Amino acid sequence: MTSSSIWGGRFGGGPADIMEEINASIGFDRRLAAQDIAASAAHCRMLAACNIISEDDARSILGGLDRIEEEIARGDFEFKRSLEDIHMNVESRLADLIGEAAGRLHTARSRNDQVATDFKLWVREALGRLDDGLRRFQAVLIDRAETHAADVLPGFTHLQAAQPVSLGHHLLAYVEMLGRDRSRVRDARARLNECPLGAAALAGTSFPIDRAATAAALGFDRAAANSLDAVSDRDFALDYLATASITAVHLSRLAEEMVIWASAQFAFVRLPDGFSTGSSIMPQKRNPDAAELVRAKAGRVIGHLNTLLIVMKGLPLAYSKDMQEDKEPVFEAADTLDLCLAAMTGMMAEVAFDTERMRAACRLGFLTATDLADWLVRARGLPFRRAHHVTGALVKLAEARGGGLEDLSLDDLRSVEPEIGEDAFSVLGLDASLASRTSFGGTAPDNVRAACIEARARFLTPEAPP
Ligand code: ARG
Numbered sequence: 001m002t003s004s005s006i007w008g009g010r011f012g013g014g015p016a017d018i019m020e021e022i023n024a025s026i027g028f029d030r031r032l033a034a035q036d037i038a039a040s041a042a043h044c045r046m047l048a049a050c051n052i053i054s055e056d057d058a059r060s061i062l063g064g065l066d067r068i069e070e071e072i073a074r075g076d077f078e079f080k081r082s083l084e085d086i087h088m089n090v091e092s093r094l095a096d097l098i099g100e101a102a103g104r105l106h107t108a109r110s111r112n113d114q115v116a117t118d119f120k121l122w123v124r125e126a127l128g129r130l131d132d133g134l135r136r137f138q139a140v141l142i143d144r145a146e147t148h149a150a151d152v153l154p155g156f157t158h159l160q161a162a163q164p165v166s167l168g169h170h171l172l173a174y175v176e177m178l179g180r181d182r183s184r185v186r187d188a189r190a191r192l193n194e195c196p197l198g199a200a201a202l203a204g205t206s207f208p209i210d211r212a213a214t215a216a217a218l219g220f221d222r223a224a225a226n227s228l229d230a231v232s233d234r235d236f237a238l239d240y241l242a243t244a245s246i247t248a249v250h251l252s253r254l255a256e257e258m259v260i261w262a263s264a265q266f267a268f269v270r271l272p273d274g275f276s277t278g279s280s281i282m283p284q285k286r287n288p289d290a291a292e293l294v295r296a297k298a299g300r301v302i303g304h305l306n307t308l309l310i311v312m313k314g315l316p317l318a319y320s321k322d323m324q325e326d327k328e329p330v331f332e333a334a335d336t337l338d339l340c341l342a343a344m345t346g347m348m349a350e351v352a353f354d355t356e357r358m359r360a361a362c363r364l365g366f367l368t369a370t371d372l373a374d375w376l377v378r379a380r381g382l383p384f385r386r387a388h389h390v391t392g393a394l395v396k397l398a399e400a401r402g403g404g405l406e407d408l409s410l411d412d413l414r415s416v417e418p419e420i421g422e423d424a425f426s427v428l429g430l431d432a433s434l435a436s437r438t439s440f441g442g443t444a445p446d447n448v449r450a451a452c453i454e455a456r457a458r459f460l461t462p463e464a465p466p
Contacts, residue, residue, distance in 0.1 A: 006088055026080070029086045029115075032115075032119065046217070050208055052107055061105050068097070087115065091105065112319040113197050120193075130244070134247070137178055137341060138459050142172070145168035145452055150448075153165060153361065154365060162365075163433070166445055166448045168448040172448065172451055178250065184243040188239035192236040194230075195223050196230035197214045197218070201319070202232070227318075231319045234326045237330050238305070247341075248302065249298050258288055259288045271291070293343075300333070366404065368433045371428065372427060390416055397415075
């Protein structure tokens with residue numbers, strides 16, 4: 001059997017070979033097999049319940065679908081390009097297995113509502129997988145943040161050393177990003193969860209179907225309200241790709257930090273052996289390949305979002321074959337993102353932080369200059385602008401001496417600002433600086449420890465939003 005033997009009533013001959021090649025989607029939409037069978041079973045039960053097909057026919061259709069599912073699971077289902085897509089491959093096999101009754105399954109539906117339904121079911125599962133992966137990654141990062149709440153490293157702006165921050169605080173920044181990614185996943189899932197099945201080709205059907213029943217059977221919240229919209233929008237796939245793109249961007253930023261931190265110049269981390277590679281020529285090398293690839297693969301995911309936006313742009317209602325091009329970008333983006341997420345989770349679970357090295361790096365860059373300026377405001381009542389100016393002059397002096405602010409003598413400090421006393425030194429230390437940042441969301445170690453507990457409650461408990 002070929003696809004033209006299914007739809008070929010008005011055709012004299014089969015498709016040209018090259019037509020078959022450009023037209024067929026079975027090479028990739030076979031990944032929708034389980035969803036296609038589930039949607040067909042729900043449709044079949046509804047048709048019987050509405051007396052549109054007989055109970056006998058429904059029983060044999062359901063039995064046939066079960067067998068097809070087993071054949072696919074066992075790997076002995078023959079996917080045929082001549083049958084174009086997954087829908088016709090399944091239907092044709094059903095006809096082999098149960099004969100004429102198979103032809104009743106396609107009553108009151110079309111491949112247009114069928115493919116939209118199958119694909120939504122697939123994307124819904126991908127969103128669930130993404131949420132699980134993000135949650136696992138958050139759990140790893142929170143654990144590591146708690147351990148390193150009081151370990152200090154230079155915080156950067158413009159990649160210039162700025163102020164001391166807690167390593168735990170730095171890691172928790174990513175936990176927040178991933179938390180928003182998960183809220184995008186939730187939003188996307190809520191918007192997606194309307195069932196297209198029964199919209200038929202584009203206009204609905206004259207059969208007395210029960211769309212609410214198929215929607216409920218497939219775990220949708222309701223039936224999609226407009227048949228034209230139901231078969232022809234792919235914004236649920238765009239939502240997935242947009243969400244995936246933002247997550248991929250977040251992962252790429254952490255990956256980039258691992259690349260920088262693993263360099264000999266920084267040496268803030270030693271990446272686990274399992275996530276590093278050697279060089280074929282330079283024996284000393286430990287390359288951060290996994291992190292580099294995560295950094296790069298964000299490009300792919302964003303590219304897939306672009307692909308589908310461009311496919312959809314300007315398409316008239318309702319279904320057009322262009323929409324068959326929706327699947328590969330989503331499948332490939334999902335595979336890529338799942339892989340990146342697993343790699344980053346594994347890497348961050350095992351990466352060794354060189355906290356001594358991080359602390360030593362804080363000696364460069366006058367990281368506590370802001371603390372001194374703040375102290376002049378707090379303890380001596382200077383206007384902040386003047387305190388800023390005074391501290392700038394002291395940094396210049398320290399730089400000329402080749403040391404840090406804490407290496408200046410009291411006389412040095414007084415030569416610039418006579419108001420300064422011995423007590424100024426108390427704010428120049430790293431730990432004092434860190435501990436002083438107690439404002440809400442600030443980097444003080446006590447804040448960070450509390451933030452870990454709060455983040456677990458917000459993101460990881462069963463009560464946390466799914
Ligand atoms: N393989 C098609 C797709 O992926 C299924 C829908 C085809 N519908 C049609 N009227 N040709 O979009």
